[in-house]
Amino acid sequence: MPAFRLDDGRFRYPDSNDGGSWEVCNPIAEKKAVNILNQERNRNLKNLAKMVRSWKDTHGVPLSGMLIDTLAYRFFQSNREYDESGYASYKYLVKDFFAYLVDQPAEKEFWRAPGSGSEVYKGGKFIPKAKKALRKCREALDDENQADKKWREIFGKKFPVKKVVTKVEESARDYRDTEQSIEDMFPLNIQYGIELDANIGKDNRMLALLSKLTSRVSKERDLKFFVQRTDHIPEPFDIYWKVKNIGPEAERKDMIRGQITKGGRYQEERSDFSGEHYVECYIIKDGFCIARESISVPI
Template sequence: MSVSSVFQEFCQSIKLVDKVTWTNRFKRITKKINEKYYDNPDDDSNHRLRVGSTGRYTATSDASDYDIILELPWETYDRFNSHEHGQSDLLQEVKSCIKETYSKTDISADGQVVDVNFNDGLIEVVPGFENHDKSFQYLDTHNGGSWKTTNPRPEKEQCKNDNDNSSGTFRDLSRMIRVWKNHQGFVFQGILIDTLVHNFYKENEDDVNNSSYSGYPQLMYDLFQYLSEQDLEQTTWHALGSNQEIKCKDNHFIKKAKDACNDLDEIDLNNEDEVLDIFKSLFGYRFSKVADNSDSANEEEFASSVFRSINIQGTFDIKCTVNKDGFKDHGMAFFVQYFSALLKSSKLIFSVQNEDFPDRYKNKKITYYWKVRNYGPEARNANCLRGEIVKGDRTHIETTKYTNMHHYVECYAVYDGVVIARNKVIVPIGDS
């Protein structure tokens, strides 16, 4: 397939399309809210606003978390604002209301949202009160309770305008950046992605508007270059459309974008084979599948196909302790420094450390899965290229057997079928 055909099919494959199942769930929840708070049991569409990446339609096709604001009447605000714990009481009332419709579904309430957990995804319901300027007042139960303001409508409108003006390229870019960050395994907020893609678009409007699928490799290179030039010290950004503050505690995307630029600098962007190969490494299985990656063994498994969704929201480190007869236990770097690679017949103990997940996962059971991938003629001849994804725990043990400098071990932190963090270590093995 040509570069143009691959990017066209790839962008179509990651496009978010509303499913009837989810639409019906939104309607059922809305209908129950309108029955209780507006005395209108037949209304399943009003007083509901889709927000977040799925509301801006910049999410990818495997999205399984949906955010909606349900507008409540101001008399409800007055009723609960006088309570000592008004925000918490209101959130629990909305939870109980939804529970009447979904009595057998796992529903929880904390912070600003009611989480309606289905077996194939999550709806986060935010009770809100619409202000005169179309923004929303919403509750926060933390730190004794408070009211906050959000203004998602201008963000939705700006995304739609950018996408219309660019004939769909804006959302293509936003979705490709999401696939990239999920494959590379780092945190990059959805609203910040859309904001930076918007800023890039404003600075390169003609190039974006006039780009065809055959020009997407160059356009992605230019976007990576733009991301790589952002200020590492910047901690606050202003959202597209609304100008609301976006807090960003780290800027991993800048280094990752520099790495992507360095990879792309190594190839000829006019060579279609080189272009497809490099974007397979940048985007992973979802792109490789479209590009028909014949180099992948049939038995190899990929996170994108094994798990329900990939939505990187946290980080962890993988520590590798090497146990080799005749040596004290050392980290991998010791053997790479003194021997250029690990020695055969070494015992490798991989362990998950320094987890950093959002508060919503506190006290939740995170499951860890591991993947070992071998390369080279020794592993191939032994029929041990491997590549399966197996359920494990925080520690995983392997033994070095086959010479190659590109073996790797990857770990996935999974909650409710969604990969929320991933990390990967290269395992170079020399000929002892």
């Protein structure tokens, strides 16, 4: 976009939102502040920010890149434990950073950017997903055998894992793995948060909402998933769904599924197989995945 340098080194730029206005930013001061602290912290600041971006894209966390940089900067300002740490300490570094996110005031709307002091607003609620990430970090640290799996659950499928498949395991695999990944279909640019829920019914009668259920979903129930909230995502956009069946029963019947299909605001399914299943929803706009969310379906 066009920007005009002011006498004090800042820039004035046009913002077309809410009827249009002229705003002021100071990216040079922000970049300088980040670079200085990054060098003082053995380049760990920028590496942490990159890892958090992977978490954000994998789990649809409504955090802008600028807010990630700001929070990472504030974290290193308040924590000197990792000033000279290397990669061997990163598992503890990311765990402590997620704990830092969890401790942020839920009612807080903006943080001050490094260098410029500009207000950086949050795009939605990120603390609940930070709590899940923190729990998985602790699980990875507590169980070395499951560590790679847990780190991949946090940071996505690009996180490398060591896997040895024996001939017995390979021959025992008698079902098709048809799961698809949204990352292979659309580039990720997560900007918004969404919420999912489902109506649970039987014989055309609604029995409960999935989010309110305190027990497992019974078999032979009608499930109508829907997008409950979209954080004011500007239309038009497309909605894609993925339904993944997990467990021995789904494997035996060769019904793992996991394909991604284009749909609408509702996705109708049936609770036919026992297992820890899940449904994911993706918002696609201008060729990018800009929001994603999943919901567990224990049957």
